[in-house]
Amino acid sequence: MTRYQHLACLLSDRIEQGLYRSGERLPSVRTLSLEHGVSISTVQQAYHLLEEKLLIVPQPRSGYFVATRKATPPVPALTRPVQRPVEITQWDAVLELLSSRTGGDTLQLGSGMPDLSQPTLKPLWKIMARQAQKQDIATLNYDSLLGVTALREEVARLAIDSGCQLTAEDIVITTGCHEALSASVRAVCEPGDIIAVESPAFHGTMQTLRGFGIRAIEIPTDSVTGISLEALELAFEQWPIKAVVVVPNCNNPLGFIMPEARKRALLTLTQRFDAAIIEDDVYGELAWEYPRPITLKSLDMDGRVLLCSSFSKTLAPGLRVGWVAPGRYRDRVLHMKYIGTGSTATQPQHAVAEFIRQGHYLPHLRRMRQVYQRNYETFSCWVRHYFPCGICVSRPQGSFLMWVELPEAFDAVRMNAELRALNIQVAVGSLFSASGKYRNCLRLNYGLPMNAQTERAVAQLGAAIERAMHAASTDAPASSVTD
């Protein structure tokens, strides 16, 4: 942290603690310079940073004042989905989101895309260029069904940080985490079976269940502590649930990290009802806490956890390099991988293995965690500033996704049409429900560069929400809630 960042941090703490009150004039640049023994320009930089974060406002010829702030919005309450297994819908809406994913000028606030512009990613390009120059035929040939050995060894080593004792033989490389999840679901379930999911839950997983004729039972989920174990237990007692799919670390979309005690309790519960756990850890490496949170897999003694992950969020999604540690379901997962894609693209696997082997991965992760955490601070300031009152906002503990809950009558699907004209894309909450719930919610991505364009988009989004909320309060709210 540089001096000016340190100073900004200190001042921001004082504002947060109420030492400087809303609307109060801040000490002059000269006073602070003397008080902290730093240069005038350092103080100016610190003030500039706080201004960017909308914590303070300059007034010409009078200095800086603490911004008149709205209160920090509360986090969303425990969700209340339908309490029975349902057929999954919403494919059209997911397709629409995907179609806008690569649209030229559209600001992608709704995608799960990581920031690919950081310098710590550069060695990956070099490695890929070197590999192509070497013309090693093995990188163009079929890979083994398990995946490139060197990569599996590195993945096993990395898994130690999440508390796992794995060997290369325990790992199956997949075409992204998507294939890991897809193969896992098919490995543990037959069509017609029931799987319990968090609510809200990642739309990709949900569509996978739909595609294989599996019904989902959505379990109430808290935006701080995760899936409700009490509700899950009731569901287990009532329905023959084959497996639970969870994202316990840096949850998508809610951002929580499940407390360790609850992770243990979840595992015990699935043991009692002999269900499998499909654990999606794709954002786990991007937790802000250090050391990173443990996985359910690390607690698993009888191989019932299928740990799914990838390098899509930590390195780059276009590589399509993911993996699964399928525990006791290894043979079934291998079969499902074989019939899905045969094998995974070989060259990207070698490139990732080499990137890790050369020691570039951990520094890159460290940087990305910092980048996203700083982005979060800025982004949440903007949201507080530009969004209307009466909303709830998640407090992510890692990664780059934020969940915004608007008043019940709000219709985000309708608003989305308006946003398209502004070249802004958001993920509508209903994608994250089997039954089209959460039409009043949005998932936003703050992995983008926090620049003037992004700020303008957040401002436009805030204005659109305000208009839509106004319209919703005058309209009849009939069509906005589906259960």
Add this chain to the structure above:
Amino acid sequence: MTRYQHLACLLSDRIEQGLYRSGERLPSVRTLSLEHGVSISTVQQAYHLLEEKLLIVPQPRSGYFVATRKATPPVPALTRPVQRPVEITQWDAVLELLSSRTGGDTLQLGSGMPDLSQPTLKPLWKIMARQAQKQDIATLNYDSLLGVTALREEVARLAIDSGCQLTAEDIVITTGCHEALSASVRAVCEPGDIIAVESPAFHGTMQTLRGFGIRAIEIPTDSVTGISLEALELAFEQWPIKAVVVVPNCNNPLGFIMPEARKRALLTLTQRFDAAIIEDDVYGELAWEYPRPITLKSLDMDGRVLLCSSFSKTLAPGLRVGWVAPGRYRDRVLHMKYIGTGSTATQPQHAVAEFIRQGHYLPHLRRMRQVYQRNYETFSCWVRHYFPCGICVSRPQGSFLMWVELPEAFDAVRMNAELRALNIQVAVGSLFSASGKYRNCLRLNYGLPMNAQTERAVAQLGAAIERAMHAASTDAPASSVTD
């Protein structure tokens, strides 16, 4: 064709036509040189080539003699699989074949691996290196669900050669042909449905059916004209068949190209019974005839054909770049792709698109067709020479796969264990049947370099077959045929 190749060809024709008889002495080098107006060394090279092909044998100080040859083995007769839908087995055997696919010193006579050593492939490496050097972020990011537009445009253009009028919008890029087939099967069928397949049929397709709970009805197939339309019609009348999976061009494993009239009749038949056709054209570009044979898709007027293909056999399998033209099933196929892998690795798609755009693809194809055809001539000479009598051998019309049928009592599965000790891998015929038929058959790959090591392996394989045939004729044949 060089002069010596031309001369060799001419001499080989004369031997074939019986102008030079078995055991007869050939004209001296000097005579031929005068007769054809070519140099002494040209004649020597031509004789050397014929010697390599085992058509002639040198005798010290006496010149060259026509080799004492066995008769060309007949092609396999129409197959006779079980005439009812069956659950598919054989996964363990497929897994075993796959596990040996990347084994260090093992000679891969059983894999569907193309030759990656040809100089016409070199520009692909250069393109990949250049792309990595350019550090274009788009190549690391998610691709659209359809796939990279530039690649889809090139694929649509290439499809003209097979008679298809397609646009980029008709094409969905997949992770190899494997995903194209897998998504197609799931797009047209529900678990419990019945699909008709050729018999023998590619094991990957068969395992896909198994994995999704689909039953296969194996249709008798002729090694020259393809699937029996008469048997297929009977099956249609008897069972509610949802789709037919066929490899009409350079069939895997039999090597035939379905005559055009039979392609038309197959399409008419599926129209009558309103079934879909999943057409696997992955070897179609490697047909020896020019122009290449048409696809069923090119005859399809109502969108019932899902054309699946890839660059795995023509360029390189490790790229995992395939595609499907799904006709009327486009939306379902997109959904199935989304839930299987989300998207395909981006960089290889860009590399292939650029390789085609720069004009390297068609010259590469031309070369590969020549290489495989020449390999076939040599390889079939070796098979004739080293394998015992009483076998049937397919006459492939393209690609690099050969089907060998041994006497009914022969057990290739048992022989395979013996081959492992010799570091030779073959594909056992039973992989190509839903019900474990064809234990007396082998599929061999002549895409390998035709060098001394390969010849030795063919010789060892021939000896092993001879031993096993001998053992089979003395043993009881009880366990060798399963229907």
